[in-house]
Amino acid sequence: MKSMEEFREEIGDTSFVSVRGGGTRWNLGGPLREGTIIVEAPKGVINYKPEEMIVRVGAGTKLSTLQDDLSELKQEVALAGFSESTVGGSLAVGSSSHRRARIGAACDVLLQADCVGADGKQFVAGGPTVKNVTGYDICRLLVSSLGTLALIGVVTLRTRPKPEIGVWLKGELDFGEIANCCYRPASVLYDGSKTFVFIEGYEADVEKERVFLEKVGMTVMDRALEIPPLQKGETKKDLNGGFLDLQTGDVYSNDANSNIEVSEEVQRLSNRIKQNFDPTGRLNPGRKPH
Ligand SMILES: Cc1cc2nc3c(=O)[nH]c(=O)nc-3n(C[C@H](O)[C@H](O)[C@H](O)COP(=O)(O)OP(=O)(O)OC[C@H]3O[C@@H](n4cnc5c(N)ncnc54)[C@H](O)[C@@H]3O)c2cc1C
Known part of the structure; x- marks a missing residue:
């Protein structure tokens, strides 16, 4: 499995860069700027801890592979996707399951994310435990951010019991x-x-x-x-x-409508967050998470 260090090296600290998962929602949020380098996140499960209801996995791992493996432990993660979708892609688009009303939303699944930021440095958001109350909750910000704030390499996810x-x-x-x-x-x-x-x-x-x-x-x-x-x-x-x-x-629906109106206040807040995380706009340039 590719290490976080190799992932960081591929991303570097200057070029426009994006991570490609399974490509099943590749154009969501708008086309990628031309000349953007495309990298892949590490793939593979690092460890399962069924007794603690967590799993640590490379973000490039196929979601279906992870769900199949967890199923043998009578567990699952509350993410949804197609057969080629990756864990990182599902988190980046924030894809909750149609069972969300019962099993919870995608933003509650991510406990820890090992990322590379716009400065080309590695950082860790969140922590590997379900009860983690210190600091800002960056993980919830990363889910649905379409890879515009940081590129996700390895994640620790909360699992839940799989219904009989x-x-x-x-x-x-x-x-x-x-x-x-x-x-x-x-x-x-x-x-x-x-x-x-x-x-x-x-x-x-x-x-x-x-x-x-x-x-x-x-x-x-x-x-x-x-x-x-x-x-x-x-x-x-x-x-x-x-x-x-x-x-x-x-x-x-299969009828994606990208003309969603975003209020001025939300847009301003969103721009400020982007400016803080990625002042030169090099991460997933062209994509608009709204
Ligand atoms: C029942 C169901 C519910 C779904 N719900 C939703 C939903 O709520 N919203 C939705 O949009 N789609 C939803 N989908 C579609 C599905 O979630 C996506 O197709 C899939 O999760 C995207 O994964 P991917 O690996 O193909 O991502 P890709 O298409 O490869 O990438 C999508 C975006 O994520 C970014 N990205 C990918 N990996 C990373 C990473 N490691 N770090 C940072 N950025 C990354 C990419 O750069 C790109 O901008 C749903 C599908 C099903 C079947």
């Missing part, structure tokens, strides 16, 4: 009726005419909830619902083959 089973049901119930039948559904998605519910947990509990939902007209689906990526900042509009999450208000 999960079941998709579909029907025409509204959210209130669904909430009467089940405790903390993992997903309640609406496509403009039908409602899709995903329940998960211990088999006995899921079975009970399944029976309640079937009694009020939902039917079990024979395969998992295919869900496109979450579109940041979108609100309910023409769903066009996508889904509205009735618990979080998120929209999942």
